Amino acid sequence: MAPLPSSSLSDVPASPSESGGPAFSPLYQQIKGLITRSLQAGEWKPGEAIPSEVDLAARFRVSQGTVRKAIDELAAENLLVRRQGKGTFVATHSEEKIQYRFLRLMPDDGEQGSVDRKFIDCRRVRAPADVARALELKSGDAALQIRRVLYFKGQPVVFDDIWLHGGLFKGLTAERLSDYQGPMYALFETEFGVRMIRAEEKLRAVAADPATAALLNLAEGYPLLSVERLSLTYGDKPVEIRRGLYNTASHFYRNEVS
Template identity: 70%
Template sequence: MNQASSNSNNNGAPSGGSGNAAGGAGSSPTFSPLYQQIKALITQSLQSGEWKPGELIPSEVELAGRFKVSQGTVRKAIDELAAENLVMRRQGKGTFVSTHHEARAHFRFLRLVPDEGVPHHPDNKLIEVKRMRAPAEVARLLDLKSGDAVVYIKRVMSFEGEPTILEEIWLPGLLFKGLTAERLIEYRGPMYGLFESEFGTRMIRATEKIRAIAADSTAAEFLHVKEGSPLLCAERVSFTYGDKAVELRRGLYLTAHHHYQNELS
Protein backbone atom coordinates (compact mmCIF):
# COMPACT_ATOMS: atom_id res chain seq x y z
CA MET A 1 0.00 0.00 0.00
CA ASN A 2 2.97 2.31 -0.20
CA GLN A 3 1.64 5.31 -2.00
CA ALA A 4 4.57 7.52 -2.81
CA SER A 5 6.96 5.13 -4.44
CA SER A 6 5.45 2.01 -5.87
CA ASN A 7 2.53 3.22 -7.93
CA SER A 8 0.41 5.98 -9.32
CA ASN A 9 -2.80 4.12 -8.63
CA ASN A 10 -3.98 3.38 -5.15
CA ASN A 11 -5.88 0.27 -6.13
CA GLY A 12 -3.38 -2.52 -5.78
CA ALA A 13 -5.91 -4.66 -3.90
CA PRO A 14 -9.29 -3.02 -3.71
CA SER A 15 -11.24 -3.65 -0.56
CA GLY A 16 -14.13 -5.08 -2.51
CA GLY A 17 -16.53 -4.02 0.18
CA SER A 18 -19.88 -2.45 -0.55
CA GLY A 19 -20.49 -2.58 -4.25
CA ASN A 20 -21.11 0.75 -5.91
CA ALA A 21 -21.00 -0.54 -9.46
CA ALA A 22 -23.99 1.52 -10.49
CA GLY A 23 -24.69 2.08 -14.13
CA GLY A 24 -24.06 -0.03 -17.16
CA ALA A 25 -20.98 -1.73 -18.56
CA GLY A 26 -18.59 -2.54 -15.73
CA SER A 27 -15.54 -0.88 -17.20
CA SER A 28 -15.08 1.39 -14.17
CA PRO A 29 -12.83 -0.51 -11.74
CA THR A 30 -14.36 0.38 -8.35
CA PHE A 31 -12.13 3.11 -6.99
CA SER A 32 -11.72 3.82 -3.36
CA PRO A 33 -9.29 6.00 -1.44
CA LEU A 34 -6.78 4.31 0.81
CA TYR A 35 -8.42 5.58 3.97
CA GLN A 36 -11.71 4.02 2.89
CA GLN A 37 -9.98 0.69 2.47
CA ILE A 38 -8.46 1.06 5.94
CA LYS A 39 -11.86 1.98 7.29
CA ALA A 40 -13.32 -1.17 5.76
CA LEU A 41 -10.57 -3.30 7.31
CA ILE A 42 -11.15 -1.79 10.74
CA THR A 43 -14.90 -2.27 10.37
CA GLN A 44 -14.26 -5.95 9.56
CA SER A 45 -12.31 -6.32 12.78
CA LEU A 46 -15.14 -4.69 14.69
CA GLN A 47 -17.71 -6.94 13.07
CA SER A 48 -15.69 -10.11 13.59
CA GLY A 49 -15.34 -9.35 17.28
CA GLU A 50 -11.56 -8.98 17.23
CA TRP A 51 -12.19 -5.90 19.38
CA LYS A 52 -15.33 -6.16 21.49
CA PRO A 53 -17.72 -3.37 22.50
CA GLY A 54 -16.23 -1.28 25.28
CA GLU A 55 -12.67 -2.40 24.55
CA LEU A 56 -9.70 -0.35 23.45
CA ILE A 57 -8.62 -0.76 19.85
CA PRO A 58 -4.93 -0.50 18.84
CA SER A 59 -3.45 2.98 18.73
CA GLU A 60 -3.30 4.94 15.50
CA VAL A 61 0.45 4.44 15.31
CA GLU A 62 0.10 0.69 15.72
CA LEU A 63 -2.63 0.43 13.09
CA ALA A 64 -0.57 2.58 10.73
CA GLY A 65 2.26 0.08 11.13
CA ARG A 66 0.00 -2.92 10.66
CA PHE A 67 -1.55 -1.56 7.48
CA LYS A 68 1.66 0.03 6.20
CA VAL A 69 0.12 3.47 5.81
CA SER A 70 0.74 6.78 7.52
CA GLN A 71 -0.86 7.72 10.80
CA GLY A 72 -2.81 10.45 9.05
CA THR A 73 -4.55 7.94 6.83
CA VAL A 74 -5.54 5.78 9.80
CA ARG A 75 -6.72 8.92 11.54
CA LYS A 76 -9.04 9.84 8.69
CA ALA A 77 -10.48 6.32 8.65
CA ILE A 78 -11.11 6.40 12.40
CA ASP A 79 -12.54 9.93 12.15
CA GLU A 80 -15.31 8.60 9.95
CA LEU A 81 -15.93 5.59 12.19
CA ALA A 82 -16.23 7.96 15.14
CA ALA A 83 -18.66 10.15 13.20
CA GLU A 84 -20.79 7.05 12.59
CA ASN A 85 -20.71 6.18 16.29
CA LEU A 86 -18.90 2.90 15.71
CA VAL A 87 -16.00 3.96 17.94
CA MET A 88 -15.36 6.69 20.49
CA ARG A 89 -12.11 8.60 20.79
CA ARG A 90 -10.76 9.80 24.12
CA GLN A 91 -7.72 12.01 24.16
CA GLY A 92 -4.91 10.59 26.22
CA LYS A 93 -6.55 7.17 26.52
CA GLY A 94 -7.26 5.77 23.11
CA THR A 95 -10.08 4.73 20.83
CA PHE A 96 -12.84 2.50 22.20
CA VAL A 97 -15.42 0.34 20.51
CA SER A 98 -18.84 1.88 21.07
CA THR A 99 -21.29 0.02 23.27
CA HIS A 100 -24.94 0.29 24.20
CA HIS A 101 -23.95 -0.13 27.86
CA GLU A 102 -23.80 3.58 28.54
CA ALA A 103 -26.23 6.08 29.92
CA ARG A 104 -25.43 8.23 26.90
CA ALA A 105 -26.37 5.55 24.38
CA HIS A 106 -29.73 5.06 26.05
CA PHE A 107 -31.48 7.94 24.34
CA ARG A 108 -29.82 7.64 20.98
CA PHE A 109 -32.63 5.45 19.68
CA LEU A 110 -35.41 6.28 22.15
CA ARG A 111 -36.29 9.84 21.23
CA LEU A 112 -39.31 10.27 23.48
CA VAL A 113 -38.62 12.89 26.14
CA PRO A 114 -40.87 14.54 28.74
CA ASP A 115 -42.35 17.94 27.91
CA GLU A 116 -40.96 19.25 31.20
CA GLY A 117 -38.00 18.15 33.24
CA VAL A 118 -35.15 15.81 32.47
CA PRO A 119 -35.50 12.42 30.77
CA HIS A 120 -35.81 9.42 33.06
CA HIS A 121 -35.20 5.79 32.30
CA PRO A 122 -38.41 3.89 31.69
CA ASP A 123 -39.61 0.80 33.54
CA ASN A 124 -40.34 -2.19 31.34
CA LYS A 125 -43.12 -4.72 31.70
CA LEU A 126 -43.09 -7.70 29.38
CA ILE A 127 -46.48 -8.64 28.00
CA GLU A 128 -45.55 -11.49 25.73
CA VAL A 129 -42.52 -13.26 24.33
CA LYS A 130 -42.85 -16.03 21.76
CA ARG A 131 -41.37 -17.57 18.69
CA MET A 132 -43.48 -17.52 15.55
CA ARG A 133 -43.34 -17.58 11.78
CA ALA A 134 -42.72 -14.22 10.20
CA PRO A 135 -45.77 -12.57 8.64
CA ALA A 136 -45.16 -11.40 5.08
CA GLU A 137 -44.73 -7.75 6.04
CA VAL A 138 -42.25 -8.52 8.83
CA ALA A 139 -40.30 -10.89 6.60
CA ARG A 140 -40.07 -8.26 3.90
CA LEU A 141 -38.71 -5.58 6.21
CA LEU A 142 -36.23 -7.94 7.90
CA ASP A 143 -35.11 -9.41 4.58
CA LEU A 144 -36.31 -12.89 5.56
CA LYS A 145 -38.48 -15.41 3.78
CA SER A 146 -42.12 -15.36 4.70
CA GLY A 147 -42.59 -18.05 7.34
CA ASP A 148 -39.04 -17.92 8.71
CA ALA A 149 -38.78 -18.07 12.49
CA VAL A 150 -38.85 -14.78 14.37
CA VAL A 151 -38.88 -13.84 18.03
CA TYR A 152 -41.82 -11.66 18.97
CA ILE A 153 -41.76 -9.40 22.00
CA LYS A 154 -44.51 -7.19 23.33
CA ARG A 155 -43.98 -4.85 26.23
CA VAL A 156 -45.14 -1.69 27.94
CA MET A 157 -42.73 1.01 29.07
CA SER A 158 -43.66 3.44 31.81
CA PHE A 159 -42.21 6.79 32.83
CA GLU A 160 -42.67 7.59 36.50
CA GLY A 161 -45.37 4.97 36.78
CA GLU A 162 -47.33 6.19 33.76
CA PRO A 163 -47.61 3.63 30.94
CA THR A 164 -46.45 5.54 27.89
CA ILE A 165 -45.12 3.16 25.23
CA LEU A 166 -46.64 -0.04 23.88
CA GLU A 167 -44.03 -1.76 21.81
CA GLU A 168 -43.87 -4.81 19.58
CA ILE A 169 -40.51 -6.17 18.43
CA TRP A 170 -39.66 -8.77 15.82
CA LEU A 171 -36.18 -10.31 15.64
CA PRO A 172 -34.76 -12.91 13.24
CA GLY A 173 -35.03 -16.29 14.98
CA LEU A 174 -31.66 -17.49 13.72
CA LEU A 175 -29.74 -14.61 15.27
CA PHE A 176 -31.55 -14.69 18.61
CA LYS A 177 -31.76 -18.40 19.31
CA GLY A 178 -31.64 -18.43 23.10
CA LEU A 179 -33.76 -15.35 23.68
CA THR A 180 -36.46 -16.07 26.24
CA ALA A 181 -38.71 -14.08 28.54
CA GLU A 182 -36.47 -15.07 31.46
CA ARG A 183 -33.38 -13.63 29.82
CA LEU A 184 -35.22 -10.42 29.08
CA ILE A 185 -36.58 -10.12 32.60
CA GLU A 186 -33.40 -10.87 34.50
CA TYR A 187 -31.37 -8.52 32.34
CA ARG A 188 -31.14 -5.05 33.82
CA GLY A 189 -30.44 -2.28 31.36
CA PRO A 190 -31.18 -1.41 27.79
CA MET A 191 -32.38 -4.14 25.45
CA TYR A 192 -29.77 -3.24 22.84
CA GLY A 193 -27.14 -3.88 25.51
CA LEU A 194 -28.48 -7.40 25.94
CA PHE A 195 -28.49 -7.98 22.19
CA GLU A 196 -24.91 -6.78 22.01
CA SER A 197 -23.51 -8.74 24.93
CA GLU A 198 -25.46 -11.96 24.69
CA PHE A 199 -26.15 -12.32 21.01
CA GLY A 200 -23.26 -10.48 19.41
CA THR A 201 -25.57 -8.25 17.42
CA ARG A 202 -24.88 -4.56 17.64
CA MET A 203 -27.44 -2.08 16.36
CA ILE A 204 -25.63 0.59 14.35
CA ARG A 205 -28.33 2.75 12.85
CA ALA A 206 -32.04 2.72 12.23
CA THR A 207 -34.77 4.30 10.13
CA GLU A 208 -38.14 5.29 11.51
CA LYS A 209 -41.48 6.00 9.88
CA ILE A 210 -43.73 8.03 12.11
CA ARG A 211 -47.47 8.42 11.89
CA ALA A 212 -50.41 9.49 14.01
CA ILE A 213 -52.97 6.75 14.53
CA ALA A 214 -56.05 6.11 16.65
CA ALA A 215 -55.70 3.77 19.61
CA ASP A 216 -57.32 0.40 19.11
CA SER A 217 -58.81 -1.49 22.04
CA THR A 218 -55.52 -3.21 22.89
CA ALA A 219 -53.49 -0.02 22.92
CA ALA A 220 -56.22 1.77 24.84
CA GLU A 221 -56.12 -0.88 27.53
CA PHE A 222 -52.37 -0.97 28.00
CA LEU A 223 -51.84 2.78 27.84
CA HIS A 224 -54.90 3.66 29.92
CA VAL A 225 -56.49 5.89 27.28
CA LYS A 226 -59.79 5.84 25.49
CA GLU A 227 -60.15 3.87 22.29
CA GLY A 228 -59.63 6.23 19.38
CA SER A 229 -57.23 8.50 21.24
CA PRO A 230 -54.42 9.78 19.03
CA LEU A 231 -51.12 7.92 19.44
CA LEU A 232 -47.80 8.40 17.75
CA CYS A 233 -46.76 5.29 15.85
CA ALA A 234 -43.04 4.79 15.18
CA GLU A 235 -42.03 1.89 12.98
CA ARG A 236 -38.32 1.28 13.25
CA VAL A 237 -36.00 -0.95 11.26
CA SER A 238 -32.57 -1.32 12.86
CA PHE A 239 -29.41 -2.30 11.04
CA THR A 240 -26.14 -3.88 12.08
CA TYR A 241 -22.83 -4.01 10.22
CA GLY A 242 -23.14 -4.17 6.48
CA ASP A 243 -26.56 -2.49 6.53
CA LYS A 244 -28.20 -5.76 7.46
CA ALA A 245 -31.68 -5.34 8.95
CA VAL A 246 -31.91 -7.19 12.27
CA GLU A 247 -34.87 -5.70 14.11
CA LEU A 248 -38.34 -4.46 13.39
CA ARG A 249 -40.03 -2.46 16.09
CA ARG A 250 -43.43 -0.86 16.21
CA GLY A 251 -43.95 1.53 19.08
CA LEU A 252 -47.13 3.32 20.06
CA TYR A 253 -46.28 6.44 22.04
CA LEU A 254 -48.66 8.32 24.28
CA THR A 255 -47.70 11.94 23.69
CA ALA A 256 -49.82 13.68 26.29
CA HIS A 257 -46.84 14.56 28.47
CA HIS A 258 -43.98 13.51 26.22
CA HIS A 259 -42.86 14.31 22.70
CA TYR A 260 -40.62 12.85 20.05
CA GLN A 261 -37.55 15.07 19.85
CA ASN A 262 -35.79 15.50 16.53
CA GLU A 263 -32.95 17.58 15.18
CA LEU A 264 -32.95 18.76 11.57
CA SER A 265 -29.53 19.63 10.32
Protein backbone atom coordinates (compact mmCIF):
# COMPACT_ATOMS: atom_id res chain seq x y z
CA MET A 1 0.00 0.00 0.00
CA ALA A 2 1.31 3.42 -0.93
CA PRO A 3 2.49 5.44 2.07
CA LEU A 4 0.08 8.29 1.49
CA PRO A 5 0.13 11.09 4.03
CA SER A 6 -2.61 9.57 6.14
CA SER A 7 -5.49 10.45 3.90
CA SER A 8 -5.63 6.86 2.70
CA LEU A 9 -8.59 6.08 4.95
CA SER A 10 -10.85 8.20 2.83
CA ASP A 11 -10.22 5.68 0.08
CA VAL A 12 -11.87 3.00 2.15
CA PRO A 13 -15.58 3.76 2.32
CA ALA A 14 -17.18 3.05 5.66
CA SER A 15 -19.63 0.63 4.15
CA PRO A 16 -19.06 -0.16 0.49
CA SER A 17 -22.59 -1.40 -0.12
CA GLU A 18 -24.61 0.96 2.02
CA SER A 19 -24.15 4.34 0.32
CA GLY A 20 -25.74 7.54 1.45
CA GLY A 21 -26.76 6.06 4.78
CA PRO A 22 -26.01 8.15 7.83
CA ALA A 23 -24.30 5.15 9.45
CA PHE A 24 -20.62 5.62 10.15
CA SER A 25 -18.53 2.68 11.16
CA PRO A 26 -14.86 2.91 12.11
CA LEU A 27 -12.48 0.79 10.09
CA TYR A 28 -11.52 -1.36 13.07
CA GLN A 29 -15.19 -2.20 13.62
CA GLN A 30 -15.45 -3.41 10.05
CA ILE A 31 -12.28 -5.48 10.50
CA LYS A 32 -13.80 -6.85 13.69
CA GLY A 33 -16.85 -7.85 11.70
CA LEU A 34 -14.75 -9.58 9.05
CA ILE A 35 -12.80 -11.53 11.67
CA THR A 36 -16.03 -12.51 13.41
CA ARG A 37 -17.43 -13.75 10.12
CA SER A 38 -14.38 -15.93 9.58
CA LEU A 39 -14.76 -17.31 13.10
CA GLN A 40 -18.42 -17.99 12.48
CA ALA A 41 -17.66 -19.68 9.17
CA GLY A 42 -15.14 -21.92 10.89
CA GLU A 43 -12.14 -20.64 8.93
CA TRP A 44 -10.20 -20.98 12.19
CA LYS A 45 -11.37 -23.61 14.65
CA PRO A 46 -11.49 -23.29 18.44
CA GLY A 47 -8.03 -23.73 19.90
CA GLU A 48 -6.28 -22.87 16.64
CA ALA A 49 -4.19 -19.79 16.02
CA ILE A 50 -5.50 -17.09 13.73
CA PRO A 51 -3.07 -15.34 11.35
CA SER A 52 -0.65 -12.88 12.90
CA GLU A 53 -1.55 -9.21 13.18
CA VAL A 54 0.85 -8.37 10.38
CA ASP A 55 -0.70 -10.96 8.08
CA LEU A 56 -4.23 -9.79 8.84
CA ALA A 57 -3.19 -6.19 8.30
CA ALA A 58 -1.89 -7.16 4.87
CA ARG A 59 -4.99 -9.17 4.06
CA PHE A 60 -7.37 -6.36 4.96
CA ARG A 61 -5.00 -3.65 3.67
CA VAL A 62 -5.05 -1.66 6.87
CA SER A 63 -2.38 -0.85 9.42
CA GLN A 64 -1.40 -3.29 12.15
CA GLY A 65 -2.77 -0.88 14.75
CA THR A 66 -6.22 -1.09 13.26
CA VAL A 67 -6.20 -4.90 13.26
CA ARG A 68 -4.85 -4.71 16.78
CA LYS A 69 -7.79 -2.67 18.02
CA ALA A 70 -10.24 -5.08 16.39
CA ILE A 71 -8.57 -8.07 18.03
CA ASP A 72 -8.42 -6.23 21.35
CA GLU A 73 -12.20 -5.98 21.41
CA LEU A 74 -12.71 -9.58 20.31
CA ALA A 75 -10.35 -10.69 23.07
CA ALA A 76 -12.29 -8.57 25.59
CA GLU A 77 -15.44 -10.38 24.45
CA ASN A 78 -13.75 -13.73 25.02
CA LEU A 79 -13.91 -14.75 21.37
CA LEU A 80 -10.12 -14.71 21.03
CA VAL A 81 -7.25 -15.28 23.41
CA ARG A 82 -3.94 -13.48 23.01
CA ARG A 83 -0.71 -15.17 24.01
CA GLN A 84 2.37 -13.02 23.86
CA GLY A 85 5.11 -14.49 21.73
CA LYS A 86 2.89 -17.24 20.42
CA GLY A 87 -0.06 -15.73 18.63
CA THR A 88 -3.78 -15.13 18.91
CA PHE A 89 -6.05 -18.14 19.35
CA VAL A 90 -9.72 -18.92 18.98
CA ALA A 91 -11.19 -19.29 22.45
CA THR A 92 -12.47 -22.70 23.47
CA HIS A 93 -14.57 -24.10 26.30
CA SER A 94 -12.03 -26.90 26.74
CA GLU A 95 -9.56 -24.69 28.55
CA GLU A 96 -9.24 -25.09 32.29
CA LYS A 97 -9.31 -21.38 32.95
CA ILE A 98 -12.49 -20.74 31.02
CA GLN A 99 -14.48 -23.68 32.35
CA TYR A 100 -15.88 -21.93 35.36
CA ARG A 101 -17.03 -18.89 33.47
CA PHE A 102 -20.41 -20.53 32.94
CA LEU A 103 -20.45 -22.66 36.10
CA ARG A 104 -20.80 -20.08 38.81
CA LEU A 105 -21.57 -22.34 41.73
CA MET A 106 -18.88 -22.41 44.40
CA PRO A 107 -18.63 -24.47 47.58
CA ASP A 108 -18.69 -22.50 50.82
CA ASP A 109 -15.31 -23.92 51.77
CA GLY A 110 -12.68 -23.00 49.23
CA GLU A 111 -12.00 -24.80 46.01
CA GLN A 112 -14.12 -26.53 43.45
CA GLY A 113 -13.88 -30.31 43.85
CA SER A 114 -14.57 -32.73 41.05
CA VAL A 115 -18.02 -32.60 39.47
CA ASP A 116 -19.85 -35.79 38.49
CA ARG A 117 -22.77 -35.78 36.07
CA LYS A 118 -25.63 -38.18 35.66
CA PHE A 119 -27.92 -37.86 32.65
CA ILE A 120 -31.55 -38.69 33.28
CA ASP A 121 -32.66 -38.50 29.69
CA CYS A 122 -32.03 -36.96 26.29
CA ARG A 123 -35.08 -36.81 24.10
CA ARG A 124 -35.91 -35.37 20.71
CA VAL A 125 -39.36 -33.76 20.86
CA ARG A 126 -41.49 -31.03 19.39
CA ALA A 127 -40.57 -27.79 21.10
CA PRO A 128 -43.16 -26.53 23.58
CA ALA A 129 -44.44 -23.04 22.88
CA ASP A 130 -42.25 -21.23 25.40
CA VAL A 131 -39.10 -23.08 24.33
CA ALA A 132 -39.87 -22.44 20.66
CA ARG A 133 -40.25 -18.75 21.37
CA ALA A 134 -36.99 -18.53 23.30
CA LEU A 135 -35.00 -20.44 20.67
CA GLU A 136 -36.72 -18.68 17.79
CA LEU A 137 -38.12 -21.93 16.41
CA LYS A 138 -41.38 -22.38 14.55
CA SER A 139 -43.97 -24.15 16.65
CA GLY A 140 -43.67 -27.85 15.96
CA ASP A 141 -39.95 -27.71 15.16
CA ALA A 142 -37.73 -30.26 16.80
CA ALA A 143 -35.95 -29.56 20.05
CA LEU A 144 -33.68 -31.62 22.26
CA GLN A 145 -34.42 -31.97 25.93
CA ILE A 146 -31.67 -33.05 28.29
CA ARG A 147 -32.08 -33.54 31.99
CA ARG A 148 -29.22 -34.23 34.34
CA VAL A 149 -28.02 -34.02 37.91
CA LEU A 150 -24.65 -32.66 38.98
CA TYR A 151 -22.89 -34.11 42.01
CA PHE A 152 -20.30 -32.29 44.09
CA LYS A 153 -18.27 -34.64 46.26
CA GLY A 154 -20.87 -37.29 45.70
CA GLN A 155 -23.78 -35.15 46.80
CA PRO A 156 -26.50 -34.12 44.31
CA VAL A 157 -26.59 -30.33 44.12
CA VAL A 158 -27.90 -29.28 40.71
CA PHE A 159 -30.79 -30.42 38.55
CA ASP A 160 -30.61 -29.10 35.00
CA ASP A 161 -33.45 -29.09 32.49
CA ILE A 162 -31.89 -28.21 29.16
CA TRP A 163 -33.46 -27.47 25.77
CA LEU A 164 -31.40 -27.26 22.61
CA HIS A 165 -32.09 -25.99 19.11
CA GLY A 166 -33.07 -29.21 17.29
CA GLY A 167 -31.56 -28.39 13.92
CA LEU A 168 -28.09 -27.71 15.27
CA PHE A 169 -27.63 -30.82 17.39
CA LYS A 170 -28.62 -33.72 15.16
CA GLY A 171 -27.41 -37.03 16.48
CA LEU A 172 -26.83 -35.99 20.07
CA THR A 173 -27.68 -38.88 22.40
CA ALA A 174 -27.52 -39.59 26.10
CA GLU A 175 -24.68 -41.99 25.36
CA ARG A 176 -22.51 -39.41 23.62
CA LEU A 177 -23.18 -37.03 26.49
CA SER A 178 -22.19 -39.60 29.08
CA ASP A 179 -19.09 -40.74 27.21
CA TYR A 180 -17.72 -37.27 26.69
CA GLN A 181 -15.16 -36.14 29.24
CA GLY A 182 -15.17 -32.44 29.96
CA PRO A 183 -17.67 -29.60 29.87
CA MET A 184 -20.85 -30.00 27.86
CA TYR A 185 -20.18 -26.74 26.01
CA ALA A 186 -16.83 -28.18 24.88
CA LEU A 187 -18.67 -31.13 23.35
CA PHE A 188 -21.08 -28.77 21.61
CA GLU A 189 -18.24 -26.84 20.04
CA THR A 190 -16.07 -29.80 18.98
CA GLU A 191 -18.84 -32.16 17.86
CA PHE A 192 -21.43 -29.76 16.53
CA GLY A 193 -19.52 -26.59 15.77
CA VAL A 194 -21.77 -24.56 18.04
CA ARG A 195 -19.85 -22.23 20.28
CA MET A 196 -21.61 -20.57 23.23
CA ILE A 197 -20.49 -16.97 23.41
CA ARG A 198 -22.52 -15.46 26.20
CA ALA A 199 -25.67 -16.07 28.20
CA GLU A 200 -28.43 -14.14 29.90
CA GLU A 201 -29.68 -15.43 33.21
CA LYS A 202 -32.69 -14.85 35.43
CA LEU A 203 -32.31 -15.92 39.06
CA ARG A 204 -35.08 -16.66 41.51
CA ALA A 205 -35.72 -18.51 44.75
CA VAL A 206 -38.31 -21.28 44.45
CA ALA A 207 -39.65 -24.15 46.49
CA ALA A 208 -38.56 -27.66 45.50
CA ASP A 209 -41.25 -29.62 43.67
CA PRO A 210 -41.62 -33.32 44.57
CA ALA A 211 -39.68 -34.64 41.58
CA THR A 212 -36.73 -32.32 42.01
CA ALA A 213 -36.75 -32.84 45.76
CA ALA A 214 -36.40 -36.58 45.20
CA LEU A 215 -33.54 -36.14 42.73
CA LEU A 216 -31.62 -33.83 45.02
CA ASN A 217 -32.44 -35.82 48.12
CA LEU A 218 -34.32 -32.97 49.79
CA ALA A 219 -37.65 -32.35 51.41
CA GLU A 220 -40.42 -31.00 49.22
CA GLY A 221 -40.64 -27.23 49.51
CA TYR A 222 -36.96 -26.81 50.24
CA PRO A 223 -35.69 -23.43 48.92
CA LEU A 224 -33.79 -23.81 45.67
CA LEU A 225 -32.00 -21.28 43.51
CA SER A 226 -33.58 -21.27 40.06
CA VAL A 227 -31.30 -20.16 37.22
CA GLU A 228 -32.93 -19.70 33.83
CA ARG A 229 -30.28 -19.32 31.18
CA LEU A 230 -30.52 -18.34 27.54
CA SER A 231 -27.26 -19.15 25.74
CA LEU A 232 -26.30 -17.38 22.55
CA THR A 233 -23.80 -18.10 19.82
CA TYR A 234 -22.33 -15.83 17.11
CA GLY A 235 -24.64 -13.06 16.07
CA ASP A 236 -26.62 -13.40 19.30
CA LYS A 237 -28.45 -16.40 17.90
CA PRO A 238 -30.13 -18.31 20.77
CA VAL A 239 -29.28 -22.01 20.78
CA GLU A 240 -29.93 -23.23 24.31
CA ILE A 241 -32.32 -22.53 27.11
CA ARG A 242 -31.92 -24.24 30.43
CA ARG A 243 -33.27 -24.08 33.90
CA GLY A 244 -31.01 -25.12 36.74
CA LEU A 245 -32.22 -25.75 40.25
CA TYR A 246 -29.41 -25.40 42.76
CA ASN A 247 -29.29 -26.60 46.34
CA THR A 248 -27.45 -23.72 47.99
CA ALA A 249 -27.12 -25.28 51.43
CA SER A 250 -23.34 -25.51 51.12
CA HIS A 251 -22.73 -23.78 47.79
CA PHE A 252 -23.38 -20.31 46.49
CA TYR A 253 -23.71 -18.58 43.13
CA ARG A 254 -20.87 -16.11 42.84
CA ASN A 255 -21.26 -12.87 40.98
CA GLU A 256 -19.29 -9.73 40.53
CA VAL A 257 -20.97 -6.43 39.82
CA SER A 258 -18.74 -3.72 38.44
